[in-house]
Amino acid sequence: MPNLLKRVHFIAIGGSVMHDLALHIAQKGIQVTGSDDEIYDPARGALAEAGLLPVQTGWFPEKITDELDAVILGMHARSDNPELQRAQELDIPILSYPDFIYENSRDKQRVVIAGSHGKTTITSIIVHVLSQLDRKFDYVIGAKIDALPGRVQLSDAPLIVIEGDEYLSSPIDRNPKILKYHHHVGLISGIAWDHYNVFRTEDEYVQQFDRFADASPKAGVLIYCEEDDMATVIGRKERDDVARIEYKTHPHQVRDGKSFLTTPDGEVPIKLFGAHNMQNISGALEVCKRIGVTEEQFYSAIGTFQGANMRLELVAENERTRLYKDFAHAPSKLLATTSAVKNQFPARTLVACVELHTYSSLNPEFIGQYQDTLKDADVAIVYHNPEVSQHKKLTPLTDEQLKTAFSQDDILIFTQTEELKKYLMEQKWPDKNLLMMSSGTFGGLDLVELGKKVTYSN
Template identity: 70%
Template sequence: MQNNISRVHFIAIGGSVMHDLALHLAKKGIVVSGSDDEIYDPAKSALEAQGILPEQFGWFPEKITEDLDAIVLGMHARPDNPELKKAQEMGLKVYSYPEYIYEQSKDKQRIVIAGSHGKTTITSIILHVLQHLGREFDYVLGARTATVDGLVSLSDAPIIVIEGDEYLTSPLDLSPKCLKYQHHIGLISGIAWDHYNVFPTLDDYVRQFELFADASPKAGSLVYCEEDDLATMIGRKERADVNRIEYKAHPHKVKDGVTYLKTDDGELAIQLFGYHNMQNISGALEVCMRIGVQKSDFYQAIPSFTGASKRLELIASDETTSVYKDFAHAPSKLQATTKAVKQQYPKRELVACMELHTFSSLNKEFIGQYQDTLSDADLGVVYHNPEVSRHKKLEPLTDELIQEAFNRKDIKVFTDSQSLQEFLLSQKWNNKNLLLMSSGNYGGLDLNAFGQSIIENKS
């Protein structure tokens, strides 16, 4: 880690990863300041507790001073941000979030996990195994996990494991974040069109992963899922002196609601489930073996892995009903998550509820990508808030269009959070599971509390 930085200012400090990096640096003794025009919980409370919540919301060029060693620019800021303009005029060093991470990790072995889905889980598994073995490591995560504190850690550890998002780097750099880390070992979990607002065609989107693979260095490794056509097409391309490693779903079986890995030493009960998670386990295993982890040590660690936050997270259950929440919002994630719950509990009915919340999912030109993604559910439920569509300058979707897009005329569509809650609470939940999927919060719904109310009010 580079230790020549003592004062850092964050432009758009309220972002999920931005505020976590700010907290981490402040705890290490670096003087941190920041600005944003809006900050919500949990970022707001966390920044306040650390004493670095901006006194006023807004942009204040006077915060940009000569004694700053670095400025970190968040994606939420605009290119004409007054603080950014002041920094540029003064000739101060401005980093995007991934550029700052790279600058602090130049001397480490850098492992970057990329792909449209599974990034957080694969990264979390690797961190869990390394911690189990007592190895020193740094990390960048996209969601919280019980294994480590926070979303980012920068120290003198020899390796860093990074969840490599394909979204844009910053308002000044429209290339994907994952390219900025300059990986030694790179993984592509799978590719399914997403982020329609910045990648308007599938070819545009796929190109970003091709650039990532092409950035693999000589003597480096590129790991990819051979069960994904696009990842395989990119991964099998000849690249001079780059090690190509393919993986597929780990052999497994499901019995009485428990998933077992099939290993050379017998069957191993684990807490993850779903075919996509068996792929994630195999991807993590391949990466771990590339950094000196023995298979036996991996299998010793994996049973205690409980998963990452909001990734098939069990929030309430009893003997006949389980309620899960999941970050799934893109079509491929939605389909994989729904199928996973149904296959884990084949004798229970499944109510799969998802929120259309992202720009892509609320766009009439993209929503057709959701065809058949809820086909494994016994009942499909879709919630969207027309005000969110209007805020994103999109025409609100009609019930008929949503049902046509999902290719299910029986889908229940709700635009009011209270009506959705009343409908779900009115269902008979014996021998039935509920899956709540969204990158939003269903209009302010506390999903954990709602899951408990489902169990407590069963009829």
């Protein structure tokens, strides 16, 4: 591993990428310690198995000594974190995880996938295709892919594919992560205002992607979705020294609930579905063509791509019913995901349930962005926990606020997990599909158990 690090401490080791990075570099022989004030599965179990789970939750400045070569700081920590303050006092190098990734990827060709939505799936498709072709590459992905050992891989490979995040790099570095990787090939999938806790106006949010596009190097490549208005405005900015490439929804057919790509050599059956995923496929194809993959190779590999975990992931099914879970939580994601399931199975009643869990989604000033996002659902359900709002120092949303925000008077609203579970368990599910969308857990609702009920013939 570059940089000759021997001892590294992770502040906020329980993060989705942070814990995988900790596991990965520990496997390479670096001595890893870490702290966090809350760690949940799957991070908790994975860290425990590797012997890296902190004995106690919380922050312990005594863990920070001058024997450390570096501290990796996660966004979950605050700027006044006692461990961070101790590291600053001792003048120990402090890196965000994107800093660390870049420092270990300086000599690679760097592909960065950015955008408000679709970036996990696009990155996963590219990684899947490269794996099928036995190409040597590294990666950073925000979701777990069953075929890969973790979310992070750093080696001596000549190429790295990175899912870029527009969120802040760390509590003391307010630059977006996407700027940290210094891409050679960059992609913008689409732009829809998010992260209201940091970007208080839409213009401020959009500016991060503008900066990403401007950071494209001479002879670099910028790929963007021409069907997204804001991505197109940014992508078409005049730069003679950067190759600008547009993509759009891939031609396809849907028959009997199955999707087929239309290609020059005939139809290719695929496991993904939805117009947004047809865009994602086109974006991944354009990236792959820039890193030495032919169209023929791409289409031969895409048919076996199962999808990323929590991205329209099939939980349970029978001949007449399906239960999907999806990470969708931002407005644009809700609209795209709900539309995808309804259009794939137009003859089935769609029950779509979203958990409002993020700061943006629970904020009374932002909730209006969710207007009509569940319009394709036959039965629309919103779940939120007022205690989560209070924890985020927000006033809990009222039923009237939610009905106005979503522009649906008939929307069903639940604030108790058991009441939501009871309602779903009591429904008759033949010829219906259930879509559960959240970046949380619906208060610990067991979706596997629910899936058994939903798909049980009654």
